[in-house]
Amino acid sequence: MRLALVALFALSCKGSQPVSCAELAPDACAAEPACAAIEGYAFGEQGGEPCSPDLLVVPREPVGCQPVERSCPAVEIVGITPDGGFWLLPGGCLPDGWTSSTDPWGYCESTCGSRDPDACLDADTCMVLEGRPLGSDGGSPCLDATVDPEPVGCSEVIACDDAETWAIQPGGQVWWFPDGCVPTGWTVDGGPYPTCP
Numbered sequence: 740m741r742l743a744l745v746a747l748f749a750l751s752c753k754g755s756q757p758v759s760c761a762e763l764a765p766d767a768c769a770a771e772p773a774c775a776a777i778e779g780y781a782f783g784e785q786g787g788e789p790c791s792p793d794l795l796v797v798p799r800e801p802v803g804c805q806p807v808e809r810s811c812p813a814v815e816i817v818g819i820t821p822d823g824g825f826w827l828l829p830g831g832c833l834p835d836g837w838t839s840s841t842d843p844w845g846y847c848e849s850t851c852g853s854r855d856p857d858a859c860l861d862a863d864t865c866m867v868l869e870g871r872p873l874g875s876d877g878g879s880p881c882l883d884a885t886v887d888p889e890p891v892g893c894s895e896v897i898a899c900d901d902a903e904t905w906a907i908q909p910g911g912q913v914w915w916f917p918d919g920c921v922p923t924g925w926t927v928d929g930g931p932y933p934t935c936p
Contacts, residue, residue, distance in 0.1 A: 760804045761835040768804035777803035777834050779818065782825035783847040789825040790847035791817075797864075802826055803834025817844065852923030856890035868892040868922055870906070870914040874935050881935035882915050892922025905930030 760774035768776040780797045782789040802818075811832035817840040818828045825840070833839055851865035859867045867890045874883035891914065899920035905928040906921040907913050913928055914921075921927060 760806050763804040765801035765803055768801060771804075773807060774804050775807045775809075776801040777805055777828065777830060777832050779826035779828040779830075782817075782827065782844070785845075785847050789844055791844045792827060792847060802828075803832075803837070805832060805834075817842075851893045851895045854893040856893055859890075859893035864896055865893050866896045868894055868916065868920055870916040870921075873905075873913045873915060873932055876933075876935050880913055881933050883935045888917070892925070894920055894922070903931065905932060 758771055758773065760768065760771065763771065763774060765776055768774045778799050779802045780792045780799055783792055783797075784790065802820075809832065811830050814831045815827060815829050816831055816833065818826045818833050818837045819840055820826070821836050825844075851859065851862065854862070854865060856867050859865045869888040870891050871882065871884075871886050871888050873880040874886070875881065891908070897920070899918035902919055904916045904919050904921055905913055906916060906925040907928050908922075908925055913932070914925075915930075915932070
């Protein structure tokens with residue numbers, strides 16, 4: 740019985756009243772030294788079915804609270820909220836009242852990559868990709884530095900490497916990009932190409 744009480748309650752310094760970590764709102768959990776937040780990533784939806792989130796895009800959020808002494812398995816689990824929401828929980832612990840799912844959920848397909856550049860910024864998780872089309876010098880491709888970069892694609896907000904990249908657009912036109920992010924469906928070209936005279 741004593742062990743069960745320890746599992747359910749964590750004592751705080753607020754007088755002599757025990758605090759139930761599980762009853763705290765996730766945002767209030769961090770203020771209690773005896774409690775620890777349970778964090779997760781919200782599932783998306785695709786074709787009417789839940790799909791596992793892209794962790795580079797979806798933010799990690801507090802979804803529950805538990806005593807710091809609670810031991811959790813070192814595995815990712817899928818948790819289902821009482822109202823049917825799906826979350827990926829990397830810490831292995833379920834908030835009180837949640838159930839777990841063992842179904843093999845597929846990953847959400849990219850939604851940013853299918854957007855036109857003009858509609859890209861309608862979503863907070865997307866970013867516009869800009870590049871320069873290569874010109875020609877006597878029939879040989881070259882980079883015309885006088886041409887301003889223009890929006891040509893859309894991508895999830897991710898960290899791009901700093902290396903200049905050349906990519907071939909479907910149809911054959913080669914473009915220069917200031918970093919390693921290129922539009923979905925384009926083929927990375929070896930490059931580099933000289934600057935046009």
